[in-house]
Amino acid sequence: MRSRRFTGSALFAVILGILSTHVSGQVPTRGGTLNVGFSADTKTLDPALSVQFSERQILYLTFNTLVKYGTDFSIKPELAQSWEIKNAGKQIVFKLRQGIMFHDGTPFDANAVKWNIDHLLDEATGSPQRQQLAPMISSVDVIDATTVAFNLKQPSPGLLGMLGERPGFMKSPAAARKFGKEFGSNPVGTGPFVFKEWVRGSHITVERNPAYWESGKPYLDRVVFRDISDTVVGTQRLITGELDYVGELSPTSIAPLKGRAGLKLVPITVARWFSLQWRMDKPPFDNAKLRQAIAHSIDRKRLNDIVMAGQGSVSDGPTPPGLWWYDASIKSYPYDPEKAKALLKEAGYPNGFEFVLSTPQVSDLQRMNQLIQEQTAAVGVKLTLLPVAASEWYAKLVDGSTNLTPNRWTQRPDPDGLLYILFHSKGFANTARYKNDKVDALLDEARQTYDQDKRKKIYSDAQKIIVADSPMLSLFFSVEFAAIRDSVQNFEWIPDQIPRFADVWKSK
Secondary structure (H helix, E strand, O other): OOOEEEOOOOOOOOOOOOOEOOOOOOOOOOOOEEEEEEEOOOOOOOOOOOOOOOHHHHHHHHOOEOEEEOOOOOEEEOOEEEEEEEHHHOEEEEEEOOOOEOOOOOEOOHHHHHHHHHHHHOHHHOOOOHHHHOOOEEEEEEEEOOEEEEEEOOOOOOHHHHOOOHHHEOOOHHHHHHHHHHHHHOOOOOOOEEEEEEEOOOEEEEEEOOOOOOOOOOOOOEEEEEEEOOHHHHHHHHHOOOOOEEEEEOOOOOHHHOOOOOEEEEEEOOOOEEEEEEOOOOOOOOOHHHHHHHHHHOOHHHHHHHHOOOOOEEOOOOOOOOOOOOOOOOOOOOOOHHHHHHHHHHOOOOOOEEEEEEEEOOHHHHHHHHHHHHHHHOOOEEEEEEEEOHHHHHHHHHHOOOOEEEEEEOOOOOOHHHHHHHHOOOOOOOOOOOOOHHHHHHHHHHOOOOOHHHHHHHHHHHHHHHHHHOOEEEEEEOOEEEEEEOOEEOOEOOOOOOOOOOOOEEOO
């Protein structure tokens, strides 16, 4: 097979147009502090151990990844300036940028890349990323100081996409050895900002890296991530001028901000997937008919109409329209209360069913749970809402102490990046404890070819089984906004919905 060379062209066709605040030709202004309203659930700033969604906002400032995503989810150069796919797809050779230094003054080079990947693959590290990388990577070889080869166990088309997020963050080997288990509180990367301080329950501050390798960047002096309990508090602090940015706003959350002088709303049109999930490995939700009964009891259109003000869309599966692996023929269980009642009896609950529905203290999820409680009650399913702090919600999913909860996921630049981690029995984010041998086989098969048409068929087959099994019951795709002060310039959305602030500046 001839080697294929990529220097930033799109590898994966995807998304529809994305709105941004970028003004062509505008001259950046230097200096100033960006104050970001921030969900207070950060556990670690070590990318090898990170699992919380919010943590990546800071990781993308203090670290660089080997590759980065464009606003259309294309794969572009970052620390790797180019790459070649060789050996019938079983080797990727990266050419690295020269002269880049970590914040501690040590060099970023091929040895650092090898150390980082070996570190993730080492079982002693305990990295969640190992479960993604170990099935793909057999070894990493240093060719010379600026060339590194990833030797693969099989063709792995999803790997490049992974290297634009947690598996691709490059941290200082010297700092990792120095700080050990405390590296997560003392992160050292090559990024545009240097970690300054973390006051738990208050804020995290990063400051401009004066030796950053991208000439002239960053523009801001510092970014301060200020803890907010919810978006209501965030919007209030935005209005009073304490914050410059608040994200994760639904159509029902932006009413106080519409038309307000000095503020702008920036929508993202790439949908986040909302679902209801349960544990498949233990009663009562190992009962397929019970899952189906609850599925038929939920009016997904009404959820969208109320929670998303009708601006989102009903979801039949985890993939929204616009992505190349979307299949319009996949359909979930329709709203049918009478069918739900019949299935509840078949499931062994002729007198109804009672359970606890974990309710994260996140406004959209609280509203969603209230509607689900109301709808399921009409068919004999009584759900008691159990509040859980936003900072503990996902941790409880990971440790398995939660059995019924809403969930939400953003998309990845390759289907492997989401479908494998959620639905393969070895997926590190498989919090439903789902196991289907046929799905495992299909997801493994999709990793072995770069042929997009073949992969699309494989992923369609896998998603049909997943939707029928419903380890995560699809509800709707969201529409979300960021609210930003007018002085904040050049903010652009990436389809994974993690805000990037490295290229932002504030006008005077």
